[in-house]
Amino acid sequence: MTSDNTPVVPDGVNELDVIGVREGAFNVSGSGDTSGFGGLVSPIVMPGPSERPYGGWFDEVADEIELSLQARNLPVSSVIEKVVIDRGEITFFVRREHIVDFAKVLRDEPGLRFEMCMGVNGVHYPEDAGRELHACYPFLSITHNRRIRVEVTAPDADPHIPSIVGVYPSNDWHERETWDFFGIVFDGHPGLTRIEMPDDWAGHPQRKDYPLGGIPVEYKGATIPAPDNRRAYN
Amino acid sequence: MSDVTYTSVETPGEDIYAGSYETTEGTIYNLAGGDWDTIAAAPEGEKERIVVNMGPQHPSTHGVLRMILELDGETVTDARCGIGYLHTGIEKNMEFRTWVQGVTFVTRMDYLTPFFNEAAYVLAVEKLLGITEQIPERANVIRVMMMELNRVSSHLVALATGGMELGALTAMTFGFRERELVLDLFEMVTGLRMNSAFFRPGGVAQDLPADGEKAIRDTLPLLRKRMKDTADLLIDNAIWMGRTVDVGYLDLQGCMALGITGPVLRSAGLPHDLRKSQPYCGYETYEFDVPTQTSCDAYGRFLIRIAEMHESLKIVEQCLDRLAPGPVMVEDKKIAWPAQLAIGADGQGNSTEHIKHIMSESMEALIHHFKLVTEGFTVPPGQAYAAVESPRGELGAHVVSAGGTRPYRVHFRDPSFNNLQATAAMSEGAMVADVIAAVASIDPVMGGVDR
Numbered sequence: 001m002t003s004d005n006t007p008v009v010p011d012g013v014n015e016l017d018v019i020g021v022r023e024g025a026f027n028v029s030g031s032g033d034t035s036g037f038g039g040l041v042s043p044i045v046m047p048g049p050s051e052r053p054y055g056g057w058f059d060e061v062a063d064e065i066e067l068s069l070q071a072r073n074l075p076v077s078s079v080i081e082k083v084v085i086d087r088g089e090i091t092f093f094v095r096r097e098h099i100v101d102f103a104k105v106l107r108d109e110p111g112l113r114f115e116m117c118m119g120v121n122g123v124h125y126p127e128d129a130g131r132e133l134h135a136c137y138p139f140l141s142i143t144h145n146r147r148i149r150v151e152v153t154a155p156d157a158d159p160h161i162p163s164i165v166g167v168y169p170s171n172d173w174h175e176r177e178t179w180d181f182f183g184i185v186f187d188g189h190p191g192l193t194r195i196e197m198p199d200d201w202a203g204h205p206q207r208k209d210y211p212l213g214g215i216p217v218e219y220k221g222a223t224i225p226a227p228d229n230r231r232a233y234n
Numbered sequence: 235m236s237d238v239t240y241t242s243v244e245t246p247g248e249d250i251y252a253g254s255y256e257t258t259e260g261t262i263y264n265l266a267g268g269d270w271d272t273i274a275a276a277p278e279g280e281k282e283r284i285v286v287n288m289g290p291q292h293p294s295t296h297g298v299l300r301m302i303l304e305l306d307g308e309t310v311t312d313a314r315c316g317i318g319y320l321h322t323g324i325e326k327n328m329e330f331r332t333w334v335q336g337v338t339f340v341t342r343m344d345y346l347t348p349f350f351n352e353a354a355y356v357l358a359v360e361k362l363l364g365i366t367e368q369i370p371e372r373a374n375v376i377r378v379m380m381m382e383l384n385r386v387s388s389h390l391v392a393l394a395t396g397g398m399e400l401g402a403l404t405a406m407t408f409g410f411r412e413r414e415l416v417l418d419l420f421e422m423v424t425g426l427r428m429n430s431a432f433f434r435p436g437g438v439a440q441d442l443p444a445d446g447e448k449a450i451r452d453t454l455p456l457l458r459k460r461m462k463d464t465a466d467l468l469i470d471n472a473i474w475m476g477r478t479v480d481v482g483y484l485d486l487q488g489c490m491a492l493g494i495t496g497p498v499l500r501s502a503g504l505p506h507d508l509r510k511s512q513p514y515c516g517y518e519t520y521e522f523d524v525p526t527q528t529s530c531d532a533y534g535r536f537l538i539r540i541a542e543m544h545e546s547l548k549i550v551e552q553c554l555d556r557l558a559p560g561p562v563m564v565e566d567k568k569i570a571w572p573a574q575l576a577i578g579a580d581g582q583g584n585s586t587e588h589i590k591h592i593m594s595e596s597m598e599a600l601i602h603h604f605k606l607v608t609e610g611f612t613v614p615p616g617q618a619y620a621a622v623e624s625p626r627g628e629l630g631a632h633v634v635s636a637g638g639t640r641p642y643r644v645h646f647r648d649p650s651f652n653n654l655q656a657t658a659a660m661s662e663g664a665m666v667a668d669v670i671a672a673v674a675s676i677d678p679v680m681g682g683v684d685r
Contacts, residue, residue, distance in 0.1 A: 019615075020636060044636050047616050086616050087361050116493050118621075119652065121645035123634050136632060138619050138647070142504070145511050149619060170493025173655050174647075196318040196684055205326060206643075212323075212330055227330040233609040233639045 014082075020044040020127040047086035054083070057146060058090045064111040065092070065102075074101060091136075091149040096161045099152050100188075103167040106139055106150075114139040114148070117164070119174030122182035124207045132156040133184050137164075137171075154184060163189040181206035286666075290319045294399040294670045297680035301657070301669065308665050313658045317651075320684040328644045332610030333359055334571070336641060338431045340631075343646060344682030345428060346391050349384040350624035351682075352433035353377060354631040354646070357514055357620035359435040362613045362635050365564055372560040373437035374515045379450070379553035380423065380432065381515075381622075382546040386457070387416040388625040389539040393464060396536070396674035400477045408464040415453055415460075422449055436570050437563035451554055454547055465540045478532040482660040482672030485530045492656050496627025496649050497542070498676060500526045501534035508623035520549050532675035542625075569611050572603045610639040626650050626677055646685060650678035 022042050053059050062083065066076045079102060081093040094102045106114040118138040125132055131153040139148050154161050163186035165172050175186040176195040183204035186192055194201060203210055214226030224230070254263045284305045289295040300316035324343055328336045340355045341348040360366045394409025417427040423446055424430035424439070432439050468474045484494070486502040499506055507524040509517040525541035527534030563570040572592075575583040592600040613635040621630040627649030636642040653676045660672040 022637070044615055046636075087364065087618050089618060091617075115490050116495075118493065118628065118630055119647050121632055121647075123617075123643045136617070138630060138632065140628075142506055142511070147512075147619070147621075149617075168493070169491050170652060170655065173651065177651075194318075196321040198318070205323065212326060227327070232330075 014048045017046045017048045018043045018128075019046055019125045047084055049082035050085040054085055054090065057144075058085060061090070061112065061146065061148060064109060065105060068105045068109045068112070069101075072101065072105070074098065089147070089149060091151050093151050093153070096152045096154055099150070100162050100164055100167060102150065103137075103164040106148075107167055112141065113143040114141045114146075115143065116140045117168035117171055120164075120171055120178050121174070122178045122184055122206065124182060124209075126156075126208045128153075130155045133159055133182060135161055135178060135184055159183055160185045160187050162187050163192075165189055180204065183207065288669075290316070294674075296395060296399065296673050296678055299654075299673070299678065299680055299683075301673075303666065303669065305666065308667075310661055310664055310666060310669055313661045313669060315654055315657050317654065317680070317683050320680045322685065324685045325644050325646070328641050330640065332639055333435055333613060333641060334610060336644065337434060338429075340644075340646070341429045341431050342681065343685050344624070344626070344629075344648060344650065344679045346388045346679050347384055347624050347626070347629075347682075348428055348430050349377075349380045349433065350622055350629055351646070352431065353381060353515070354620055354622045354624075354629045355633070355644070356433045356435050357622065358618045358631040358633040359613065361618040361620055362616055362633060363435065363569065363611075364614075365436060365566065365569065368564045368566070369437060369515075370561045370564065371516075372441075372558065373562040375553050375557055376438050376442065376562060377433060377515050378517065378520070379550055379557075380420070382549045382553070383416050383419060383450075385546045385625045386461075386543045387413045387420075389543050390416070390461075390464075392539055392625070392674075392677040393468070393536070396671075396677065397468065397474075399670050399674050400474070402468065402471075402474060405464060405467055408460070408467065412457060412460045412464065415457055419450055419453060422446060434563070434571060436566070437561070439571070440575070441562045442557075447554055447557060450550065454551065458544075458547060461540075461543055468536065469540070475533060477667075478536060478671055478675070479529070480531050480533075481664065481668045482532040482535075482675045483530050484656055484660050488656070488659055492659065493652050494627065494656055496623075496625070496653065497535045497538045498653055498656065499627065500524065500538050501528075501675075502530045503528040508621055508628060512621070514620070514622060520552050522546075522549050532671045535675040535677075539625075567602070568606075572599075572606060612637060612639050613641075621647075624649055626679070626682075627653060629682075646682075648682040648685065650676075650680070650682040651684075654678045654683060 022044055023040065054062060069076050069079055079094060079098040081095055084091045084093070103117070106112050116139070118140055120135050120137045123134045123136065125134060133154045133156060135152045135154070137150040139150065152161055161184055163175055165175060165186070166188065172190070173195060175189050176192060178184050179186060179192050180194045180196050181204055193199065197205065212226065212228035214228070216226060217224045254261055286303045286305055287300065288303055289300040290298040295301060298319035300319065302314045302316060303310050304312035324339045328339050331339070336355060337352050340351040343351050357366070360369065390409045390413040394406045394413070397403070397405025397409065420430060421427045423442055424432040484498065484502065486504060489499045489502050489504070495506065503526055505524040505526045510524055522545045525538050525545065527538055572588065575585050592603050615635055615637040617632065617634040619630055619632045621628050628647065629649055630647035632645045632647070633641060634643040656676060657673060661669040664672070
């Protein structure tokens with residue numbers, strides 16, 4: 001990152017939604033970009049939190065969740081960090097210490113009845129300081145025919161998220177996969193071992209700091225570098 | 235492992251993997267086949283356990299699936315699956331290619347259902363782009379038609395390999411023979427029998443060839459007739475029923491707890507089908523039934539697959555009837571691939587009209603073509619989840635964009651991966667032979683499981 005250039009966060013944008021910075025027009029480092037846009041710095045902003053009313057059945061689900069949390073003596077603001085509605089999907093950002101209670105509410109409340117958790121998968125945002133690792137849980141309610149997403153974050157320095165296998169047994173392999181690929185430790189999982197990579201593998205391949213690998217390929221005198229070392233557009 | 239002392243019982247020339255060693259739980263004997271007599275003299279312990287590694291290279295484990303079975307005689311007391319032998323890092327690779335190139339990767343995941351993989355991915359990308367409503371009608375009809383033909387070919391392989399694993403070899407030859415009819419249609423429409431990379435964000439790569447409609451229509455009667463032959467071979471077949479009825483039992487509660495979808499869930503009586511409950515690509519406008527069974531067993535799943543193939547052919551017929559001329563790609567030239575290619579005289583994909591336009595008429599068109607093909611289009615930041623009803627259950631694509639020309643993260647919720655978790659529930663307490671029937675009834679495809 002060029003030190004004399006600091007990204008300008010536009011007015012009204014929540015600091016939490018900035019997940020990184022894009023530099024230049026072509027993501028080229030070292031050489032090549034003579035376009036004059038090489039010094040361009042712009043923040044990458046994910047869709048921000050939504051305000052009530054959410055519209056449609058989103059409000060019903062949010063009301064039901066809030067009532068159920070209060071009935072369990074859990075202050076809503078300490079459980080739900082923010083609610084994001086984007087592209088017709090609702091995402092609840094839940095603080096990690098409450099994810100198991102939250103999952104129980106989703107499963108057990110008749111007004112919610114999310115019978116199925118469609119697994120969990122990680123996303124690594126290395127520049128999202130203190131919230132580098134995100135775990136996304138898609139939930140499906142067959143009874144009410146609804147889908148929601150729950151997102152939980154953890155810092156790289158303390159990559160722990162409580163396991164919800166006790167609530168949704170189907171998440172067993174999915175949590176193992178997310179451990180395998182991202183290094184998120186799901187506390188309380190009955191047997192958190194690698195599932196796709198060999199047992200003695202070092203590192204977690206889906207993290208952004210883990211290289212793709214590959215070797216340069218030579219053909220008729222020209223050498224093509226591996227995909228992660230090629231000049232690329234961002 | 236430091237307290238383990240190896241005492242090899244081998245003699246030179248014998249299998250080096252055989253032998254025995256002491257652990258805190260007693261002596262462990264490794265057997266590699268043909269050497270049972272080497273432990274015949276071993277003292278019988280109080281807790282004698284036999285652990286059998288089945289697979290990953292085994293003709294009846296439905297692919298490179300490794301099963302670790304603990305046996306008491308011929309009864310399975312513990313069953314665990316080992317997977318990962320076909321992990322190819324598709325999700326990681328996609329982060330280094332453009333949004334359109336991603337299709338080429340996802341089509342190779344579950345190699346029996348390429349069109350469903352592509353559909354889940356492109357639907358998620360279209361949701362991120364906000365162009366779901368702009369997909370032309372003809373593109374949606376072609377997508378539905380290809381997906382339903384694909385459901386037939388996938389179910390035929392499920393019957394074929396399932397039959398072969400239980401010793402019904404004619405079912406295998408019949409199933410693969412019929413599947414070839416469908417694959418011929420795929421080759422005619424997309425150029426490839428498998429791994430077509432035919433669906434693209436915004437539509438499909440190509441319009442149907444001139445004789446495409448007729449060829450598909452002409453194949454359907456033969457397909458129907460032959461599918462009936464295969465079904466007749468197994469329905470009411472005493473041996474087949476003996477192997478599958480009440481085998482691989484998993485009731486509705488079990489399915490719910492384990493997140494099972496697809497034919498396994500429907501064999502427990504719940505008519506859950508995303509094509510009905512959360513339609514995509516216009517499925518709400520087609521008439522078809524969702525077959526269910528209440529037997530919760532492998533035979534019920536077999537019957538469901540047979541019935542679903544007939545429902546799929548019904549949908550294909552409706553697609554053929556409503557195919558009206560029109561574009562197969564969105565109008566937005568910032569997303570749509572610039573040319574409709576056709577096979578030229580040199581055997582390469584070319585469009586002489588388009589080449590003429592960019593090479594001698596419009597320099598801007600050439601620039602546009604070059605930028606779109608090399609750089610690709612950008613997708614606004616955000617995330618989306620799109621799910622389709624694949625032949626095996628809910629196939630979901632979770633796609634994250636950071637606003638660039640490449641996906642930031644793509645994850646697939648593959649139904650085979652999830653459903654394989656039911657192996658233990660279905661097969662513990664049963665015979666070894668029933669494990670094969672149970673796994674065959676889940677019909678996992680390891681390419682999809684491991685990605």
